[in-house]
Amino acid sequence: MSQEGVGVDLETSLGYLLKEASSALRVAMEEVLRPLGMSVTHYSCLELLAQRPGLSNSELARGAFVTRQTMNVLLQALERDGYVTRPAEAAVGKVLPARLTPRGRRSLEKASAAVRSVEARMLTGLTETEQSGAFRILQSMIHSLRGDDEGA
Amino acid sequence: MSQEGVGVDLETSLGYLLKEASSALRVAMEEVLRPLGMSVTHYSCLELLAQRPGLSNSELARGAFVTRQTMNVLLQALERDGYVTRPAEAAVGKVLPARLTPRGRRSLEKASAAVRSVEARMLTGLTETEQSGAFRILQSMIHSLRGDDEGA
């Protein structure tokens, strides 16, 4: 506890621990996705589209926590390789709703199973109560960090 | 289409929420560090050195959750700009212990204060009990993800 105005104590910092946990999760996911030839962002995009078909490029970007420029590059590659389809022209506005192709769906199946097993491993040793507690606390952190409390 | 219950449910996934929280923290840190002309990894390196003087390049890399190659690039820049010093030759082996210069220490002061304020904001609305609960749960997750349980 020798952090008297000195700095952030890494041993007790929840921020540091959060980063460490996130890093460990990323490494574990990369480990199981690599054999499938898939990156984490790659997988995130497919999973998002499976659960919310018709998401636009910008919406996918927000869901995967990258910029829309980054997602656009990925989406073009996925489209080129036949995992995803987008209409050539927007029905309304500029928004191009993306959808998984059968090939994309097949590809996602294995990846999704692999990722679920990683998440399950992450939660071993934690009770239901602890898990829901963690859920609530993480949501609170996100809320506070984004400053959503301001006007509300 | 038939993804009901098959995939990872993003709405209730602790893994997804963990990534979201980590992303929010990173964004918030970048926001306060940008005016100081410092990136998150940049700051992490300096903070590590302040708390554990004499860390080697590889040790710094592990502490900042990047590869040693990445940290090496950063360290060379920090050395060139006079924030950090390393001996020209290793006293023993190949390990080069790095240390902050007075300039590095000064630079870190403001950044550390800024990051502390971000972490404080993140924890607003959480009780002491919740915080220590989160600490324990995150440590458990890291432990499980890394498979430390094996031999222990």
Place this chain on the structure above:
DNA sequence: GAACCTATGTCAGAATGCTGACATGAGTCA
């Protein structure tokens, strides 16, 4: 001592993600 394994520092090239910028479509407001 020799063979072996591991960890380290470092260089080089590739992949990934970001910022900046631009044009365009939709909604708002006078």
Place this chain on the structure above:
DNA sequence: TGACTCATGTCAGCATTCTGACATAGGTTC
């Protein structure tokens, strides 16, 4: 209608991080 604002898709350039590779130092193990 016209001006303004905002969100979107996209191109281009830059920054950051990674993987691959190599030489070297130290600690085994025989």
